[in-house]
Amino acid sequence: MNHFTDPDSLWIENRTYDEIAVGDTATLLRTLRHEDIHMFAIMSGDINPAHVDAEYARSSIFTEVIAHGMWGGALISTLLGTQFPGPGTIYVDQTLHFSRPVRVGDTVTVTVRCDRKFDHNKHMILDCVCINQHGEKVIHGTAEVLAPSDKVRLVKTELPEFRLSDTRKTRFERLMQITHGLTPISMAVAHPCDAESLRGALLARDRGLIVPTLVGPEAKIRRLAEEFGMDLGDCRIVDTPHSHASAERAVALCRAGECEALMKGSLHTDELVSEVIRKDTGLRTARRMSHVFVMDVPTYPRLMLITDAAINVAPTLLEKADIVQNAIDLAHILHIPEPKVALLAAVETVNPAMPSTIDAAALCKMADRGQIRGGLLDGPLAFDNAISAAAALTKGIRSVVAGQADILVVPDIESGNMLAKQMEYLAEALAAGIVLGARVPFVLTSRADSAETRTTSTAIAVVMAHAKRNAVTRGDA
Template identity: 75%
Template sequence: MSHDFIDTIENRTYDEIQVGDSASLTRTLRPEDIQMFAIISGDMNPTHVDPEYARSSQFREVVGHGMWGAMLFSNILGTQFPGPGTVYVDQNLHFDRVVRIGDTLTATITCQRKFDHNHHILFDCRCANQEGELVISGTAEVIAPVEKIKRMKVALPEIKLSATKTARYEHLLEITAGLAPIPMAVVHPCDAESLKGALLARDRGLIDPTLVGPEKRIRALAEELGLNLYGCQFLDVPHSHAAAESGVALAREGLVEALMKGSLHTDELMSEVVDKATGLRTDRRISHVFLMDVPTYPRPLMITDAAVNVAPDLPTKVDIVQNAIDLAHMLKIPEPKVALLAAVETVNAKMPATLDAAALCKMADRGQIEGGILDGPLAFDNAISVVAARTKGIKSAVAGQADILLVPDIESGNMLAKQLEYLADALAAGIVLGARVPIVLTSRADSAQTRTASTAIAVVMAHCKRGTCK
């Protein structure tokens, strides 16, 4: 019988226990139990944690650690029988069967013998599965408490398992499965992370890079870092401004299908991109999207615009939203839910973000924004938490399950994205939309992996423009 629902923890003293008394505990083995035990113990035996290896093992599937079942005995001894004050002296165990995922074990300990001179108790330990088959057997000897102890259970931190950032990064790259590499101009890759990012994207089969910048400087950096420049073309220009101009020209002439920002300033590249005469403008305003994988959120989350438009007016927000919706469609999100963020959930004439949100919703109703479901104004908590929305009585198809967050301005968007990245361990990929070609626009502080993740989005966009998306 499990005692997890009881708020207090109370022992049975040596004098209260009689030979033949027993206590039991039942648990079902879940995949996360195996993972958690492996993390805590450091036992990464592939029999327990590697499904591919396990299929070729004698058990043909992942099985639990033997000591996971043995912990049930420790649980009983330490928490209920005898309980607080118990000191382990000895434990002997025999493992009769493996425990598979979904097996339900019932561990039972029975008082076998008492030793009055030192208050030791010898317990018989038996653990059976749901079929009644013996899984673990043995004995445990403990020093039993002699004083009564009753205390409130200590509240322990909640532990949630989430995929590592590396695993989430690999999952993001899966969106490019089956897509051929695209030609990409990497503009001024003159620091370690920007050059590594371009070469990592090359190595992952995402791009055929043209490195635009001072060739001698780039080659010297590659040699210093031990990087191989195979497969890279060069466009040798003397400095970052010339690199921005030349990279944009390559895209305008159709020689590359995407751009990646290197170690130059964002405004240096974007000023060339938005140039009316020689840039990459379309009939849409240019905007930026952070695509974020947040461990505590059940779906990809887009934040826009946090990098290009400083204080967008209503017409600009229309294009920002439509750009994000179009990207969501390319990423196989057929009808994305767009939350229009503000500080409150009601329209307030003194808060322009709420007025814009109301106008955008009506524009969507009239077909001026297409392909998504819009709602706002919504505060951030209501946009991403169903519980928060219900608590405030908000009935909405968007609240609590937003795919896209439209932020009021660049400051709020930038802070929100970086808070999620640095405080919530989110994986962030950044892309510029609304230009003739996708532009990988990342911070100079971003890692090579972040740059490669962003490149994956550009690859999908380029193939959709070709008509070759999967």
Template identity: 60%
Template structure:
């Protein structure tokens, strides 16, 4: 028997949506929206005053999808593309020319979209490593929880983890976390030379002490229990601003992150809004298995991130 999800209030996502709706709609290229879920998601985000969709993909397929799903796309701009790879390239070109401020994945594989994003001469990379964050709404946990990286970087090096951590911190600040508390996870909370992730965790924390990572308080290595449960941290004798109260979890590698996020989703009834960071614009990743609210939350996260970047750019000019 497939476990049934329990209906519950989603107060954390509702707060994100309320904050994002005050920022104004964000022009967003929706890449290859050729199935009902991705097209309906884009329209729902538009109706929620989050994004202004620009549909990018094979025109005939998009219109056939709209007819089948009963969606009215008459008023939306549509950029024709030959196929999914071409749609990704054309969407990235819209970013480069300043026509859109975000990308939203439709019915193409993530690798196809990211291939266009990271293309050497035509992509939209920055000096930062590109990474992925889940913003989790978990029953029983009193705050939104960011998990990184569970979708892009397979086995990141210490150097790459610096960017992964900084991307997550910048996201948490954009989402208006009161205090950003980052737990660098491992299987244990002590440094063990035989477990590389514990050494990297200690190095990342020292780098934060030296100002190489900014905007948050870090602790690690921490095991999952003493990162998010204050009683577990107390029993282990761990005293820090992060232990038991983390709101950002940095995992050792993609396998650990993917299993953690999916365990929370399918065993604990959590929802996971997805966003890719480190490119010139936010990249909204949704899954066909996501609820509509989760898909809207992913858009809200992108809106808040884009607004925070605009404010930072304005400060730099001043």
């Protein structure tokens, strides 16, 4: 009796009708992963909660998520189509009986045996059995196939890489967990006069993040809410005639302590920032203000903080020192105890013709001397070296930062803005934008940003405001 197994080779080869004798068998082994269940559900559209909803599955007779029955059936089909008989096989009939569930982690051995052959039409009957690692039969049945007459030996087709990632909603909810257990904060929303900025503020309210004070033309805000079916509830509205007055009044509310945080609405960034940075009436501190994008990138295993991509156009060395320290302080608030800071440039070596490389080297020395505290700095680093350990290894870079950076410090606003937008629009990053170094957290997002982005940004502000409250209580502020 001949026995054929799944060959680990570059070739796929069939067995013709004449080459197979009654009693010949072939086997295939496969271990079930969570990803297999999800991919099968995506492919088939079968989202039966017994397979994809762990909470529901716990209440079922199986007490946990199990594979779709036809996942095992697909393994039989795989064996028939690729090995035994292989390419050229045509399915005629299949019967299956399901004896036991297949659970995540189970290793299934699929065995197909030729029981009968019919010379007049080249059909054969195959016995099909799937057995788990405990020797228990989980699926059994029979298949009738038209076996190939012509010999085929081909190079295996290389399929594109397929990677499952969490849905955007899942990643959004995970990021929102940073506010778990925190009470709402008071927030002034400057000129929320388009649908997304108003919806973002109200969504943050409904999530229990903020108690919003809407600063802008009251009649316009109420018309907008009515048009888009948004419930203003008992929101406080501070009536102003135009966007400039909205910016001035919202900043004044924060400066007076009536609001703990500030959110940009539909007005232009420069219009609000100019009020924030006024010496006598703004929200400046001794620290240089800077912006940080907090990003959840599906292809990166940790939060990515990019700074500064919105406030400082061409920062000096000392301004960069504040930018770095601001980002490190935020990382601590986000429970990253010793953030790894990559100081980006086009190259990873110091070049006098490239000022960003000299600044990066100087910032590293400032950290060595205690002028920047709380993080691990390295630079200059090119972007690939900062986020890819393989790229760093190829270039011979030995660094605790390379390949695992938490914070990316860009040379200027142009490179930072382009990098952040690329992450968001090409890499499906979930982004939050926040300004640091002011008296209060300042949610600064693009006018094109969605309500979701505004809400995640608000979550960062809530965590910052509570950290400030705790610092005051401890006497640190």
